[in-house]
Amino acid sequence: MGSKSFYITTPIYYPSAKLHIGHAYCTTIADSVARYHRLAGEDVFFLTGSDEHGQKIQEKAEAQGIKPIEYVDKIVAEFQKLWDMLNISNDDFIRTSQKRHEKVVQEIFRRVYDKGDIYKGAYKGLYCTPCESFWTELQLDENGCCPDCGRPVKEVAEEAYFFKMSKYADRILKYIEDNPDFIQPVSRRNEMINFIKQGLDDLCISRTSFDWGIPVPIDEKHVIYVWFDALTNYLTPIGFLDDQEKFNKFWPANVHLVGKEIVRFHSIIWPCILMALDLPLPKQIYGHGWLVVDGSKMSKSLGNVVDPVELINKYGADAIRYFLLREINLGQDGNFSELxxxxxxxxxxxxxxxxxxxxxxxxxxxxxxxxxxxxxxxxxxxxxxxxxxxxxxxxxxxxxxxxxxxxxxxxxxxxxxxxxxxxxxxxxxxxxxxxxxxxxxxxxxxxxxxxxxxxxxxxxxxxxxxxxxxxxxxxxxxxxxxxxxxxxKTWGGTPAGMHIGEAQQLFPRIELEKEDAVPAAKEKKKDMPKQDNTAKDDEITIDDFGKVKLQVVEILEAEPVPKADKLLKLKVNTGSEVREVVSGIAKHYEPTQLIGKKVILVMNLKPAKIRGVVSHGMILAASNGDELEVVSVDMPAGSVVK
Structure with missing residues (x-):
């Protein structure tokens, strides 16, 4: 018995354009999981790749006067370069245009056809001739016209092959209900159950209006369409046709990691195809969330599509990986901001x-x-x-x-x-x-x-x-x-007597362009709360206290202020910016002792110049006679003290 095996996949990405930071996020998650399983001593197979067929690609290539394969070759080379830059440790890269994949897809078509689960019918759709695109009623614009070019559409029927997905509806529903971990997170699972309960249609799996695709083996004027070609990619590199031992070792996959918008295809269509092939289902479909940029979903029209190559060139791959993996809870949407x-x-x-x-x-x-x-x-x-x-x-x-x-x-x-x-x-x-x-x-x-x-x-x-x-x-x-x-797993693995290497900086600090701090505006007399005259001289009202903004900050740097033996100049992270603060604690702390401490800062104190340094706020400390200690808490920077 060899080591335990682990098979993880990303979706195969569509090469109609460059990849953005959302794709990098998905592949980085898969990579970190694969690396963990290797670290745990397991035999890992990690797959990513590209989904290259279809009408859209054919049209883009024709517009440039080149063959579809030439068009995708260029873009896919960029994918592979990006994964290299990001240090992605995939074991294989599947391209649906590869010969090895064509053989797998055609064999799967034959097997499912021989079983009686594929039949010929007609694909009906609303067609826009100038755009060469099919649309559903729901996709049309408010005038009932093509949503892309605004011209009228006409109903056309095209001969097509269909997969009897409806036949497997009850089986897949039961499977999802009996296996609570099959679809993660749970919110996606409930969506899928509801979707199946509304009734599953048979799936159109071939087209004749374009030829950039894998030919249907029994009917060469048809090409196999989208999901039947794309989803089966997961079987190709692990030896479905040519290495039974390898296939038995890695199938079923442990995790198909996918964006939440394609969970449906992976957790309903894909299992139905596998059931028709009498193959076991993958152990888990994990739908990750989307990356939004500064609060809005990435889109070309908004111009907020973040290019990971630029970021890696600027900050290094590890910093980008760390940020994406730490900042976002897997399964939820996450916000990306360069700041x-x-x-x-x-x-x-x-x-x-x-x-x-x-x-x-x-x-x-x-x-x-x-x-x-x-x-x-x-x-x-x-x-x-x-x-x-x-x-x-x-x-x-x-x-x-x-x-x-x-x-x-x-x-x-x-x-x-x-x-x-x-x-x-x-x-x-x-x-x-x-x-x-x-x-x-x-x-x-x-x-x-x-x-x-x-x-x-x-x-x-x-x-x-x-x-x-x-x-x-x-x-x-x-x-x-x-x-x-x-x-x-045991303490003490460092051998005594060894000599350490040379210290080099891992991550140089990045200076932010600081906006000039705005001095707190002078408060107008009329806005001051009315004093309760019965209050004793040293009592304050809740309104008075409410004016003081206290927040947890983290000390990033500390150094003595020249010619001032009591003062330290501190740089603190407030959770949203970096500020400079002068504090009279030099007699009580070595600068290095303060670094990393989470302390409390009066945020809205009017900036003051102390010994030539502008101080933006005041650190709270407690003193007793000659003793003094800064008030420190174990809470993240930005936490509000009230």
Whole structure:
């Protein structure tokens, strides 16, 4: 018995135009799931590809005076280049124009025809001659004309072959009802049940009005139409016709990942075709949501179609992958905005992850000449860090198996924050000054390097390049390609006595063009709430308190203000922007201790210039005699304090 197999597919994309960020999102999800299953030691087959036939492509090619295959070749090459840039680890790329696929489609047609489930009939539709397009009544414009060109349509009938889908309606309905996990998320499942209950029509599977497609094997003037050609792509590369052993290993597929608009075809039409072929059904159809851009659905007419190639060139593939996978709960629609992307890069990647690696390597270099010394004994803080690491590995394993990608990433980043906090709790720079604390220091350094070893493996499905770069900077003795999930299920995999590599910046911070901060407008006297004169002098009303806007912010950078021994200049992320704030806490904190802390800021304090630096807000701190501590909370930046 070999290792467990896992087969995941994306939809095959239609090469009528360049791919946008929504396509990149879908393929990145599939890639991260495939990478997780490889990490878990499974035998993975990950498929993506292109759906190349049909009238639309034929017309576009004719308009350019070239053959359809020449037209799609150019666009499909762009698809493949994009997947390369995004670091997509697909095992095969299926093109429906390939000979191997034509053979599969024709064989499937023959088998279903021989079974009596395909018959010849007439395809009736409303036809627009200038556009060469069929429309349904519902698609016509308000004048009953072609929605594309506005000219009249005429009813035509075209001879066609039909698949008896209606025959399988009861069987597929029962299957969906008996297998609650078959369609995910649940909202899509309910839509499909209702759709089938309204009655299934037979499916038109051939056309004669164009010839860019796979010929019907029993009737060459017909070409096989859309879904019968497109959906069967999932069978071709796993050996449906030519490698029975491979086919038995990978079929049924574990997951068909699709956009929500094509769940119906995958969870109703596709299973009916498979039932007609007496093949098992895929284990799961997962419908992901759409990416909206700054709040509106991507469309060419709005001009808000985001080109992933430009983004990758600007920010790097790993940052884009991280943002898409973290920001959007799988199954729901998600918002894409470049500003939010830059903020994630700065806060999560440059600050949380980049800083942890940089601080750790610098300290091992400075305090122990770059050598990772053996750990001996554990403090309570050490125990808690280790327990957190092991719990995170477990959450990762269970969450990724259930495709809860965004939740998993948040858990991994919570551990990254925990490791950053561990530095502040153990204060290694103080330990380094005490000759009796050598072992304690060695333990802290070991625990940080080991945490980073584990983190590098945990981020590998999402950010494969960064994961490997961390591994190399740590200078781990084994090859990253050979690492498996089992290697991080126990603490202590970093060998003592090894020397760390050279620290390099993972993600440089990206400076946002800051709008000049607008000083708070002077309040007009008449807008002030009437004072309740019975109030005591030091009492305030709820209206007074309501004027103070308090918000959680994350400290991104901290540095001393020149010639001012009490002041620190802080850069904070408010959740929607980066601000500069001056705070009189320099006597109580080393700048590095503050980085990553979530503190409370008075947001609407009038900006003031302090020692040449304009401060936009005030950090809350509590003091008692000579002691002072900033008020910190464990809530995301942008949370409102009330």
């Amino acid at each position: 939010a992307l830059v903020q994630r890069i700065n806060a999560d990647l440059a600050n949380d992850l980049g800083n942890l690696l940089h601080r750790t390597l610098n300290m091992v270099g400075k305090f122990q000449k770059g050598e990772v010394l053996a750990a001996s004994g554990r403090s309570e803080v050490d125990e808690s860090l280790i327990a957190d690491a092991m719990a995170t590995v477990k959450t990762f394993d269970e969450g990724m198996a259930g495709m809860k990608i965004s939740t998993v990433i948040k858990a991994v980043w919570a551990f990254i924050s925990r490791a950053n906090k561990y530095i502040d709790e153990t204060v290694p720079w103080a330990l380094a000054k005490d000759v009796n604390k050598k072992q304690e220091l060695a333990n802290v350094m070991y625990n940080l390097v080991e945490s980073l070893r584990i983190i590098s493996v945990l981020i590998a499905p999402f950010m494969p390049t960064t994961a490997e770069r961390i591994w190399q900077q740590l200078n781990m003795p084994t090859s990253f390609a050979d690492v498996r999930l089992d290697d991080i």
